[in-house]
Amino acid sequence: MNNISVDSVTRPPFYALMQLTAEQGMDAGQYSEAVATLTSVAMLKSGFLGFETDYDADGHPVRIVYFDTHGGLQIWLHDASELLPFAIKIKDVISGTGCLWSWLGDEVEEEKRYASGVY
DSSP states (O other): OOOOOOOOOOOOOOOEEEOOOOOTTOOOHHHHHHHHHHHHHHHSTEEEEEEEEEEOOTTTEEEEEESSSSHHHHHHHHHHHTOOTOOHHHHHHHHEEEEEGGGGHHHHHHHHHHHOOOO
């Protein structure tokens, strides 16, 4: 499964954003190996939903990896970080993580307002 199908997801997915190109001064071969390792390990983990490739605001290619739970995402990052080439750290490749809460739309905002007492 390469690409996530939004139609098949029933809850907002958790994601990690991988930069696909090495920063200047980094070993491009080791960086590419790290990206391949992260992708391969993700595909083997429970809760993996898929990934998509896109571009960030600066035009750099990124891969967005989706998991069904925050715990699944964290286990993947921990396990994969131990398999990366020595010169490449997880923070060199993963530029951010989060959850697509906005995917729920106005219902979440209404729940937040209700929970905080702001109606």
